[in-house]
Amino acid sequence: MxxxxxxxxxxxxxxxxxxxxxxxxxxxxxxxxxxIEAVExxxxxxxxxxxxxxxxxxxxxxxxxxxxxxRHRNTKWFAFIGLTGMLHTAAKALMMRTPFKSxxxxxxxxxxxxxxxxxxxxxxxxxxxxxxxxxxx
Numbered sequence: 001m002x003x004x005x006x007x008x009x010x011x012x013x014x015x016x017x018x019x020x021x022x023x024x025x026x027x028x029x030x031x032x033x034x035x036i037e038a039v040e041x042x043x044x045x046x047x048x049x050x051x052x053x054x055x056x057x058x059x060x061x062x063x064x065x066x067x068x069x070x071r072h073r074n075t076k077w078f079a080f081i082g083l084t085g086m087l088h089t090a091a092k093a094l095m096m097r098t099p100f101k102s103x104x105x106x107x108x109x110x111x112x113x114x115x116x117x118x119x120x121x122x123x124x125x126x127x128x129x130x131x132x133x134x135x136x137x
Contacts, residue, residue, distance in 0.1 A: 003027050005034050008110060011042040012117040017049040023056040025063060032065035039074035043120060045113045046075075049106065051082030061090050070098045077101070077116045079109035 002020030007013065016031055038044050060066070069075055078100035083091060091100060103109040 003031055005031060008047060009114070009117060011038065011044060012120065013045050013047065013110075013113045014038055015047040015049070018053050021052055021054040023050070023053045023060065025057050025060045028060045028063045028066055032063065032069050035069050036065065036072065039069065039072045043074040043076050043124075045077040045079070045116055045120075047079045047081070047106070047109050047113055049081045050087060053082065053087070056087065061094065067094065070095050076120060077113060079103055079113050081106055081109055 002018060002022060002024070004015075004017045004019055006015050008015050014035065016035070018027070035044075035046065075098055078091075078095070078098065080087075080091065080100060080102045081104070083102040088102065101109075101112060103112065
């Protein structure tokens with residue numbers, strides 16, 4: 001497989017790095033399985049590094065697993081590195097309901113996702129506080 005998946009900050013920020021110049025439908029299916037397992041447990045943001053990708057199979061945009069991840073209630077933000085041309089057009093079309101932003105380097109993308117994760121943690125803590133105060137004594 002031509003990719004690497006790791007956590008930047010578990011369970012809030014996951015990184016997917018394509019390590020080959022070719023992105024295949026098989027890669028997408030394998031990666032989506034891991035990502036969907038993560039969002040089934042907890043809200044998550046994703047850093048996706050496509051900077052080495054120069055070729056992608058056209059059928060990968062039809063991946064049901066990819067669409068399921070984009071539409072999952074716990075999928076929050078995507079930060080893309082190296083999103084150009086057809087991949088940018090595809091992202092805009094497929095991710096109508098999922099926020100994403102494109103970056104030129106990893107440091108900017110990580111800083112952005114850390115900010116989003118801090119906002120999400122604060123919101124989760126606020127919601128947990130409301131739930132506790134609403135609980136019967």
